[in-house]
Amino acid sequence: MDTASPEFAANREAMLARLEELAAEHAKALAGGGPKYVDRHHGRGKLLARERIELLIDPDTAFLELSPLAAWGTDYTVGASVVTGIGVVSGVECLIVANDPTVRGGASNPWTLRKTFRATDIAADNRLPVINLVESGGADLPSQSEIFIPGGRVFRDLTRASAARLPTVTLVFGNSTAGGAYIPGMSDHVVMVKERAKVFLAGPPLVKMATGEESNDEELGGAEMHARTSGLADYFAEDEHDALRIGRRIVARLNWRKLGPGPSVPPVEPRYDAEELLGIVPTDLRTPFDPREVIARLVDDSDFDEFKPRYGTSLVTGWASLHGYPIGVLANARGVLFSAESQKATQFIQLANSADIPLLFLQNTTGYMVGKKYEQAGIIKHGAAMINAVSNSTVPHLTVVMGASYGAGNYGMCGRAYDPRFLFTWPNAKSAVMGPAQLAGVLSIVARQAAAAKGQPYDEETDRNLRAMVEQQIEQQSLAPFLSGRLYDDGIIDPRDTRTVLGICLSIIHNAPIRGTDRFGVFRM
Known part of the structure; x- marks a missing residue:
């Protein structure tokens, strides 16, 4: 690759422009409900959602935020009034869900549910403890018809996690009322903050209307009452910092162990600079590029053993390690998938399953080839075999959309519908039928x-x-922002961060056992 070429410079400038646009969109999520509500929240001596997370996770460790642009392009605030992600707490990778009380009091809207459900799916698939940082007014009432019935899944997921021996920890910093009261009620470990936590099924006005009883917040659901009388609070925190300290100690006492193998080799930095990833993808996604240039800047020591390099050349497949973890890579070279590429991918996925090796899909595809010649040669059955293999493969899949993701190529290269453990996109990516x-x-x-x-x-x-x-x-x-706003990915990332993000994901997926399958159903020959 000629990094001094005019094409490289143009690609780089275009990608930097997209990254600048992305930063502006991320700033909307970080702003929460805006300066007025942020100042009001701080004025009450409270921490913001991301401030709580920063104090909860281990110092100098990364927080992999998920779906930060959820609800982008809708009538709801970008971020969907909740922050979700994965961080290391007392040495343990945990799924963290934190209400943003600066956005309509942390009330849940339809996009809050979608974002939370995606996060809990990740926790279940990758065997992660779940930590809820709660301060929410419950359902956003104007949208109650869209959230009341599906919202029950939040509590179902909590109880199923507990049954699956995935610890659930809830720290209550403020309101957790009505249906929200069941979040601490269904968690394994509960911490409540003195004179701040309010956990009850009905507040004083509703109680008076329903029963005629006079009561106040503290009597109904204060931290002191739940710690001394109801027993719902397992730990009584003096303030928010104390609650976060207690939460870290709870995780430290979980005796948590990963069930998957650790890195098999020492990690080695790539020989090529990640900065060069900015100039690889053409501004016109119809122009093909060599994905080996991307692979060389992601995998350890830029060491890649290609599988079937002379067969089905518009799909690159091969073996590598990334941050010491073994991976199999499938990357689109010229966009279109032909019969040979489909057959090659099918065999490669079977090999990865036989060796219990996770798969990384690097998407830049316009779909499967069409036309009389290709239909007669069996493109449907060959493409179906590839999709069959992707669908039934049981090793973890990671997907990065580098460029185009069109048609059934999105399916064959493990798009969202095929349940990759994580799916991230680059800012230039596009996807449609x-x-x-x-x-x-x-x-x-x-x-x-x-x-x-x-x-x-x-x-x-x-x-x-x-x-x-x-x-x-x-x-x-x-x-990309439109698709990310609808949670069709887990976030848009800077190409230069791809190796780091994938390394975090590989560590996360190894919390659970890594097992392939030999059951793929019937392949049409």
């Missing part, structure tokens, strides 16, 4: 045929306007 121009063209052809069938003239001006409108709509809905 097909490219905007192709989709608009298909609609135009269909409309022309419909007019011809009815014997009606076709309006060319209307056709041009329709195509332009459709292309613009699909382009907007294909962009």
Whole structure:
């Protein structure tokens, strides 16, 4: 790769521009409810959600935030009034869910649920303890019809985690009322903050309306009452810092052990600079690039043993290690997947399962090849075999969308619907059923045929306007922030951080056993 070429410089500038746009969107999530509500919260002597997380996790360790742009492009605040992610607490990797009380009092809206459900799925799949940092007014009432019924899953997941011997810890910093009271009620370990925690099924006004009884917050659900009388509080904290200290001590006493193997070799930094990842992907995603250049900047010592390098050359497959963990890599080279690439991928996935090796999918695909020649050669059954292998593979999958992710190529390369343990995108990535121009063209052809069938003239001006409108709509809905806002990934990352993010993910997935399968169903030959 020529890092001094004009193409490289143009790619780099385009990626830096996307990263600048991404930083502006992330700033919206970090702002929470805005300066007014942040100042009000601090004025009450309380910490913000991310401040609580920073004090909870071990010093100088990373916090892998998940879905920070959830609800982007909707009527709800970016971030969905909750912060989720994975951090190391007392040496243990834990899933952390923290309400953001500066956004409508931390109330839950439909996107809060989607984001929380994705986080708890990650905890279950990767065998992680769960820590809830609670300060929430419960359901966001104007959207109650969308959250009341599905919201019950929050409590189901907590009890199932406990049954699966995944510890659940809840620290209550403020309100945890109505249905929210069941979060501490269904957790294994509960900490409540003195004169701050308020945990009850119904507050004083509702109690008076329902029973005529006069009571105050402390009598109904204060930390002192729950510590002395009801027994719901296992630990009584003097303030927020004390609660976080107690939470760290609880995790330290869990006697937690990873069930997966550790790194098999010492990690070695790549020979090539991660900074160069900014200039590899072309500004026009229709232009192919060599994914080996990306692999060389991700894997240990840039050491990659390629599998079938002369067969099915638009898909690169091979073996490497990343931060000392063994991985198998599948990376799109020229976008299109043909029959040979599909067969190669199918065999490679079977080999990874036979050796209990996690798989990394690096997506840049326009989908499976179409046309009479390829249909007659069996592209459907070969593509189906690849999707079969991806669907039934039981080793952990990690996916990074580097560029395009269109059509069934998204499926074959382990898109969101195929449950990769983690899926991240680069800021330039796009995903849709097909490219905007192709989709608009298909609609135009269909409309022309419909007019011809009815014997009606076709309006060319209307056709041009329709195509332009459709292309613009699909382009907007294909962009990374739109897709991330709908939780179709776990976050948009700086390409330079990819190795670090994947290293954290590999460590996380090894909390659970790593086991492949030999059961793939019927492959059409």
